[in-house]
Amino acid sequence: MKSIRRERLKSTLLREVSEIVRREVELPENLFITIQGVELSKDGSKATFFVSALKKEDALKAVEILNRAQGYIHHLLGKRLRLKVVPRPEFKVSPEVLL
Numbered sequence: 145m146k147s148i149r150r151e152r153l154k155s156t157l158l159r160e161v162s163e164i165v166r167r168e169v170e171l172p173e174n175l176f177i178t179i180q181g182v183e184l185s186k187d188g189s190k191a192t193f194f195v196s197a198l199k200k201e202d203a204l205k206a207v208e209i210l211n212r213a214q215g216y217i218h219h220l221l222g223k224r225l226r227l228k229v230v231p232r233p234e235f236k237v238s239p240e241v242l243l
Contacts, residue, residue, distance in 0.1 A: 150184060156225065157191050158182045161233060164220050169213050177206045180238045184231060191231035194238040203237045210235040 162179045171177070176197065183192045195210065197203035210217070214233050222230045 150188075153188070154182050154184055154191075157184070157221075157231065158193070160221060160224055161191075161193055161217065164217055164224075165210065168220060169210065169217070171206060171209060175202055175206055177203065180240075187229075188231055189229055190234060192234045192236055195235055196238040196240060200237070207235045207237050 158179060158181070161182075165171075165177075165179065178196045180194045180196045182194070185191070193210075195203055195207050197206060211234065214235070217233050218230060221233070
């Protein structure tokens with residue numbers, strides 16, 4: 145995959161997953177998170193999203209909820225994006241939160 149196309153795909157994935165999490169996934173009301181970045185596997189079949197929150201505990205809780213909902217998020221991504229292979233989302237705590 146060319147790097148320009150890859151960067152555009154990463155940007156689109158980040159925007160779409162952020163929108164899905166904001167509108168479609170039920171998070172506790174006191175849980176404010178940000179999806180900071182995305183890493184795409186070489187073959188484009190897996191996307192790792194990095195979640196950030198004000199407290200480490202909140203980020204861990206959000207990652208747990210989002211990983212349970214990854215099948216639903218993958219389904220919604222498939223409906224929104226026109227791709228042969230829709231990357232499977234995986235969520236991890238952003239490295240900055242762990243400091």
